[in-house]
Amino acid sequence: MNTIARRRISIGSVLWLTAVWVLLWGAPDPLTVVGGAAVAALVLLLFPLPRVQVRFVVRPLATMVLMGRFLYDLVVASLEVSWLAIRHGPTTRGAVMDIELAGDEELLQTITAEMVALVPGTVVIDLEPHERLLTLHALDVTTLRQAQMVRRRVLAQEARVLRAFHPDPNSVLDPRRRPPVPALAQVQSDETVGGVRDSLRDATTEEER
Numbered sequence: 001m002n003t004i005a006r007r008r009i010s011i012g013s014v015l016w017l018t019a020v021w022v023l024l025w026g027a028p029d030p031l032t033v034v035g036g037a038a039v040a041a042l043v044l045l046l047f048p049l050p051r052v053q054v055r056f057v058v059r060p061l062a063t064m065v066l067m068g069r070f071l072y073d074l075v076v077a078s079l080e081v082s083w084l085a086i087r088h089g090p091t092t093r094g095a096v097m098d099i100e101l102a103g104d105e106e107l108l109q110t111i112t113a114e115m116v117a118l119v120p121g122t123v124v125i126d127l128e129p130h131e132r133l134l135t136l137h138a139l140d141v142t143t144l145r146q147a148q149m150v151r152r153r154v155l156a157q158e159a160r161v162l163r164a165f166h167p168d169p170n171s172v173l174d175p176r177r178r179p180p181v182p183a184l185a186q187v188q189s190d191e192t193v194g195g196v197r198d199s200l201r202d203a204t205t206e207e208e209r
Contacts, residue, residue, distance in 0.1 A: 014040045055105060055167045062164040069160060073119050073153075081120040084140060095141035096125065099154050101132040103162050103172045109134070111165070112158040122150070 014037060021036030022028050084092045101109055106129040113134055117124040126135040138150045162169040 010044075013044055016040075017043065056107060056165055057167050059164055062160070066160040066164045070115055070119075070157075073157075077120040077122075081139065092140055093142045094137055094139045095147060096135065096137050097141070097147060097150060099134045099136065099151050101134055101158055102155065103158065103166065104129075104132055105166065108158075108161055108165055112154075112161045115161070116154055116157055122154075 017040035018033060018036040021039060022032055025032050025036075101112065103109060103112075109127060109129050109132065113124045113127045116122055116134070116136065121139040123137045124134065125137060127133070128135075134154065136150075136154070138147075141147055141150055159169075159173055162172055166172060
């Protein structure tokens with residue numbers, strides 16, 4: 001293998017893509033692993049990615065906390081969404097929210113967005129890395145209080161990601177930093193959309209003062 005091929009195919013990238021391949025197939029048998037490694041090497045050879053400088057560290061304890069809480073959130077959210085699906089009563093409403101993230105590392109923003117999207121009840125619509133803006137849809141959100149709860153959960157998830165992988169999380173998670181109240185862009189109910197939007201607008205204006 002020549003120098004260019006070695007640069008294109010790194011062991012870490014092959015292992016990462018192989019792991020994704022095995023997870024997608026859901027069958028960690030030898031044939032799947034070998035096939036995944038071959039596909040990963042072929043993809044890296046045919047579609048090489050430019051080298052990027054990423055500030056990234058792995059803290060084992062913080063990573064364990066991150067994964068433990070993520071699994072807990074998965075279970076709790078699954079039960080909550082299941083209950084919303086089978087309960088009798090009015091139609092469950094949702095809201096589209098813009099949430100400003102604390103960190104500016106695109107990789108860590110993406111990890112946060114992916115982990116938020118994997119939790120039932122939330123769907124990530126867009127991520128603007130340069131503006132640190134995460135747009136998502138959340139189930140069962142019709143009031144300012146519920147919107148703030150979703151925002152706090154997302155920022156808490158980002159904080160765990162930063163503590164696990166950011167070289168200097170304390171510089172990003174400065175308690176003096178005051179994130180804005182999220183904007184509710186859409187509510188799936190004509191009956192409440194005006195009131196909730198007005199409440200969020202009033203709260204944002206009051207906080208800016």
